Amino acid sequence: MLTLxxxxxxxxxxxxxxYCVKAMCLLQLSGFEWQPKYLNDPRPMPLSRLPVLRDSExxxxxxxxxxxxxxxxxxxxxxxxxxxxxARAHALVQMTEMGLxxxxxxxxxxxDECWTHTREAFFHVIPFIVRGQLTxxxxxxxxxxxxxxxxxxxxxSERLEQMARDLNALxxxxxxxxxxxxxxxxxxxxxxxxxxxxxxxxxxxxxxxDLLRGWDGLPAYVGRVRDQLYPTP
Ligand SMILES: N[C@@H](CCC(=O)N[C@@H](CS)C(=O)NCC(=O)O)C(=O)O
Numbered sequence: 632m633l634t635l636x637x638x639x640x641x642x643x644x645x646x647x648x649x650y651c652v653k654a655m656c657l658l659q660l661s662g663f664e665w666q667p668k669y670l671n672d673p674r675p676m677p678l679s680r681l682p683v684l685r686d687s688e689x690x691x692x693x694x695x696x697x698x699x700x701x702x703x704x705x706x707x708x709x710x711x712x713x714x715x716x717x718a719r720a721h722a723l724v725q726m727t728e729m730g731l732x733x734x735x736x737x738x739x740x741x742x743d744e745c746w747t748h749t750r751e752a753f754f755h756v757i758p759f760i761v762r763g764q765l766t767x768x769x770x771x772x773x774x775x776x777x778x779x780x781x782x783x784x785x786x787x788s789e790r791l792e793q794m795a796r797d798l799n800a801l802x803x804x805x806x807x808x809x810x811x812x813x814x815x816x817x818x819x820x821x822x823x824x825x826x827x828x829x830x831x832x833x834x835x836x837x838x839x840x841d842l843l844r845g846w847d848g849l850p851a852y853v854g855r856v857r858d859q860l861y862p863t864p
Pocket of ligand 1: 647648649650673679680681682692693694695
């Protein structure tokens with residue numbers, strides 16, 4: 632059986648990481664049997680990140696590589712779609728993983744009120760005596776990464792303007808369909824909805840959370856992906 636090595640869940644999602652939830656949704660869509668194995672520290676893993684898929688003795692890191700591996704075993708995540716739609720799906724996934732994902736990371740780690748809850752949810756397993764020092768260091772690293780990558784260089788209103796453009800692109804593609812490419816979920820929904828879900832469920836009020844909660848159609852879309860693709864606990 633396939634084993635997905637994943638961070639555990641928080642704030643109502645089956646993993647802290649949208650990439651781990653993406654991999655779970657892909658596995659659900661694939662129809663293959665799989666089981667989760669929860670890990671808190673990804674450092675021993677290839678690339679030092681999660682998710683990682685174990686197939687017999689092989690470890691496959693990275694959600695896009697996991698997708699390709701499942702496709703190699705026969706999964707068809709875009710059944711019946713044109714090459715043009717597949718290209719559009721790829722572009723929307725990239726947009727979400729490069730843009731909206733970083734807004735999620737920014738708000739989780741750098742908005743003080745969110746950080747208090749994030750720290751508790753992600754790091755409660757670390758012994759209390761070293762937790763403060765370690766999480767301060769991790770937070771500083773994330774702040775530096777967010778500045779280097781650009782998200783933390785913008786003002787809140789600039790970030791929200793960028794986010795609104797991304798949400799508009801997703802809402803335009805969704806239209807009045809149930810899922811991004813029709814009435815059946817695809818790999819694009821597996822990748823995109825978990826990022827939106829985690830922004831919707833940020834543990835404190837932020838501009839990004841408010842913007843998405845108020846966006847006509849997108850919260851309901853996330854609910855449909857949850858119902859159809861998230862594994863049952
Ligand atoms: N491109 C990778 C990204 C995976 C990733 O960045 N995972 C993050 C969590 S969202 C991670 O494991 N970070 C290392 C850590 O948290 O220590 C994928 O698609 O799987």
